[in-house]
Amino acid sequence: MKLTQTIIDNLLITVKKSTITHAHASVILDGNRPIIYTYNSHWGRTSKHAEVNAINRLMALQPKVRYNAQRNKKNKIHKKYTLIVIRYSNNHFVYSHPCPACMRRINDCGLIKKVLYS
Numbered sequence: 001m002k003l004t005q006t007i008i009d010n011l012l013i014t015v016k017k018s019t020i021t022h023a024h025a026s027v028i029l030d031g032n033r034p035i036i037y038t039y040n041s042h043w044g045r046t047s048k049h050a051e052v053n054a055i056n057r058l059m060a061l062q063p064k065v066r067y068n069a070q071r072n073k074k075n076k077i078h079k080k081y082t083l084i085v086i087r088y089s090n091n092h093f094v095y096s097h098p099c100p101a102c103m104r105r106i107n108d109c110g111l112i113k114k115v116l117y118s
Ligand SMILES: [Zn+2]
Pocket: 049, 051, 098, 099, 100, 101, 102, 103
C-alpha cells in the first residue's frame, strides 16, 4: 500500500462532495490501486458514514464473496483491501478513527486487511 499524492488529492475532491457538517471521505485500495472513493451522506435523519458507503460498494463488487465473514476470517484470502478514512474541516485534516459501528462493519465484512485514518 502506497499513499500517493494522487490518492490524497482525490480524497480531498471527494470529501468536498459531502454535505454533512463533519465531512469524511474514504478510499479502498486493492494493493496500491484505489478502487472506490466515497464520502458520508445523509440517510434519513442520520447519516451513512463514509466507511459504510465504501464497504457497501466493495461488497457489490464482490458477488462471490458476499457477506461471508466467517469463511473469509478463516481463509483470510480475501482480506486484501486497505481502507483509508479522512475527515477534513477548515482546510485541515481532523482525527477520524472509525466509530465502533463502522469498525464492526469493517471487521465483519471480512475483506479489509488494514485501516488507516487521519
Ligand atoms: Zn462510523
